[in-house]
Amino acid sequence: MRSLAGCLVCAVLIWTATVAKATADGLLTYFSEEVPPAIPIPEALSSEDQIVLAKVRVLSRPAYLVGPDQSGQPPQIIPREPWSAWLQVLDVIRGKRPEMERITARFGGDRSYARGPSTLHQLAQEYVVAMYEDSSGYHLIGVPISADKYRDWQRVITESDLERANTPDQGRPRSALRIMSGPAVNGSKAGTTASEETVTRRFMRSREELRPVAIELVRDAELVNRFWAVRGSDNEELARQFIDEVAQRAQQIDSNVTYADAARITVILMEMLAGSGHDAK
Numbered sequence: 001m002r003s004l005a006g007c008l009v010c011a012v013l014i015w016t017a018t019v020a021k022a023t024a025d026g027l028l029t030y031f032s033e034e035v036p037p038a039i040p041i042p043e044a045l046s047s048e049d050q051i052v053l054a055k056v057r058v059l060s061r062p063a064y065l066v067g068p069d070q071s072g073q074p075p076q077i078i079p080r081e082p083w084s085a086w087l088q089v090l091d092v093i094r095g096k097r098p099e100m101e102r103i104t105a106r107f108g109g110d111r112s113y114a115r116g117p118s119t120l121h122q123l124a125q126e127y128v129v130a131m132y133e134d135s136s137g138y139h140l141i142g143v144p145i146s147a148d149k150y151r152d153w154q155r156v157i158t159e160s161d162l163e164r165a166n167t168p169d170q171g172r173p174r175s176a177l178r179i180m181s182g183p184a185v186n187g188s189k190a191g192t193t194a195s196e197e198t199v200t201r202r203f204m205r206s207r208e209e210l211r212p213v214a215i216e217l218v219r220d221a222e223l224v225n226r227f228w229a230v231r232g233s234d235n236e237e238l239a240r241q242f243i244d245e246v247a248q249r250a251q252q253i254d255s256n257v258t259y260a261d262a263a264r265i266t267v268i269l270m271e272m273l274a275g276s277g278h279d280a281k
């Protein structure tokens with residue numbers, strides 16, 4: 001859990017670097033909430049007439065196509081477009097309507113882009129997408145998105161990932177798990193245990209519960225200075241070290257704070273200090 005929570009919030013801490021570096025070239029999204037005023041023409045197309053502008057619904061979380069091979073080693077070849085989305089075409093605003101109502105489209109080849117819809121709320125919305133078709137299928141085209149919308153969109157997804165990381169799968173026990181403590185003894189049958197220990201599972205606390213801790217931490221000048229040094233540094237190791245420090249200091253305020261809680265506290269701190277409508281009062 002520590003590794004997963006840390007990875008997710010490291011992404012939050014380096015948002016500023018991503019946005020700052022990409023601003024000159026432009027941030028992109030493949031799923032727009034409105035009809036884009038302009039659509040970049042991909043190099044693969046000879047004419048903008050080949051572009052289809054459609055209103056769609058994303059039927060499930062987009063699939064990431066990059067993963068370890070059967071031996072567990074990193075893939076040798078990474079696809080140019082590492083994401084695949086299952087779309088339902090609701091209406092066509094411009095261009096030729098796809099023959100099928102439901103299509104698969106690849107996306108993600110651009111340098112700086114917002115992730116595809118991932119939360120339940122995002123998946124319930126309708127989007128406008130620009131796409132084209134070639135011999136390998138449909139491909140989405142990235143369109144401009146403002147830095148503010150990009151940050152908000154990424155933050156919502158990251159927090160949702162944190163929530164899911166702390167929620168057990170459906171069908172598994174939600175309150176406790178049992179650990180086998182030893183081999184069969186005293187003539188008991190093979191496969192049985194001498195005793196069992198019940199361990200209570202703890203879940204990440206809500207923002208409302210953790211905000212008082214964040215308010216105390218934001219008054220720590222040394223920690224705040226370290227935050228500004230890490231934020232936007234594009235250094236994942238520094239981000240991990242900062243989350244470790246947040247966890248240690250938060251536990252001095254509230255001994256029940258877990259590492260996953262510290263990850264969420266880091267997100268709250270970022271919002272307070274970045275001036276996104278939150279303050280420490």
